[in-house]
Amino acid sequence: MAEFDFAQAINDARAKYEEIALALDTDRLRKEEHELEVEAAAPGLWDDVENAQKVTSKLSAVQSQLKHLQSAHNRIDDVETLVELGCEEDDEETLAEAQAEVERLQQDLDDMEIQTLMDGEYDERAAVVTIRSGAGGVDAADFAQMLLRMYVRWAERNGYKAKVMDTSYAEEAGIKSATFQINAPYAYGRLSVEGGTHRLVRISPFDNQDRRQTSFAAVEVVPLVEATDHIEVPESEIRVDTYCASGPGGQGVNTTYSAVRITHIPTGIVVTMQDERSQIQNRAAAMAVLQSRLLVLRHEEEAKKKKELAGDIKASWGDQMRSYVLHPYQMVKDLRTGHETSQTQAVFDGDIDDFIQAGIRWRHEQRREAAAEADE
Known part of the structure; x- marks a missing residue:
């Protein structure tokens, strides 16, 4: 030695x-x-x-x-x-x-x-994360719920405050979508590298023939909007619908029209919120998320204009960014950074800091290369 x-x-x-x-x-x-x-x-x-x-x-x-x-x-x-x-x-x-x-x-x-x-414009902000089940039927809905648990457990491991703001449950198992907020400095800077399409490969527990199933879930991460961002949303541009909250809960769930759905007509963005007990609170929370998404949209449009001026710059995020394989072998692999581990259960229990750090380093390098190309 x-x-x-x-x-x-x-x-x-x-x-x-x-x-x-x-x-x-x-x-x-x-x-x-x-x-x-x-x-x-x-x-x-x-x-x-x-x-x-x-x-x-x-x-x-x-x-x-x-x-x-x-x-x-x-x-x-x-x-x-x-x-x-x-x-x-x-x-x-x-x-x-x-x-x-x-x-x-x-x-x-x-x-x-x-x-x-983590030197991006919004990296030091709190984060709002939305997970949506994709292709794969009931397995995709179950996978979306596994990802929700993974991120909530990650927050708990790091001492961050996580609040689930809205959950839409699937009929058979899992969730159609869920939105949660992580209140911690640089939560957006860390979790923004988790945005993209996640893929799960496993023997489906919902298939009586024990066939292998591939399913997908999308993760969207936006920074929490602040008062200084000046994202104005005229009342004429939104449609607000109220309905009874769904899913497990105490007295009052499914009996009062406290849940709120806000549709931003110009962009088609839809935000639902049902975590709070009152319609007023849910509307305020939904508006905050809508403003956050509009903020990101505005930022993306500005970045697109800069990219057009600078020419074709690589460093775009691919749709599929991480695979979770439970059969025929155990492996979680990030397809951008190459970081991988065979400790799949630990990952689903929230042990994803190594993946996040590898993603942050990868993103920083991509930004550096893009800036260098723009200067040429």
Whole structure:
């Protein structure tokens, strides 16, 4: 077994730390922290609960970034001291401990680096995710529900707040569609790489002849709209329908017209919402999602115009972005990044951070190449 090169590993860790600190701009973060602390200490902060939550959430995120940066800096110094001590005393146990810490540190720095790659216009926003079953009948509806559970479990694993806003249940099993919101800094930046068509291959549990079935589900991810986005939706451009909520629930479900469906007539976008108990709350939530989708549509149109001016730029997202194969072998593979794992159950239990990080790195590289081509 080759001897571990502590000097090279520590130098690499220090160099990566410096790159991360430069990209995140620690001076800017400290200035932002001070400004947010002043806002958070204002006497009338909680007069506007929504704004107060936004300020405190952002302050917590900035403080967390600074804390992680300082911790990484301290850990590099500490492990360097530990290596010196182990070498001086020729202590194999201390050196083994140091090697384990260096490897953990390298992994943590890789995770921190991801933060620097989420530099899109809306990446720091909360995310609204919609999952729709596609081709494949009842298996597709079941697959859509498996994906919903996967993302909710992913949010729970990371300590993010996930709220299911609307669910349309299929007749036999699974769901036709579901919309949920992830309230966390950079939720959109992370989950936007999950957008696209997902494919499942397995022996169908709904086929009495145990035949292999391929089914599809679509995942749409949009950033949560904010008041500053100025997405105006005239009443003349929408049609609002109300109906009884469906699916499992307590008293009041299927008895009151609390569910809301909003159709944006110019684009044909339809948003349904039934999670809240009152029609007013569901209408407000549906309008927020509609505005988010219109925001993305506007952004895509602007990007399309830029692409036309710059010429044909590759880096488009393919329809099918990930395959989940449960038969004849176990494999989940991202078709864009090539990242794969045989731990299929872990993935469906929400262990998808490696896929998300690989997607973020892939997207960053695609953006970099596209920008380079545009400059030529």
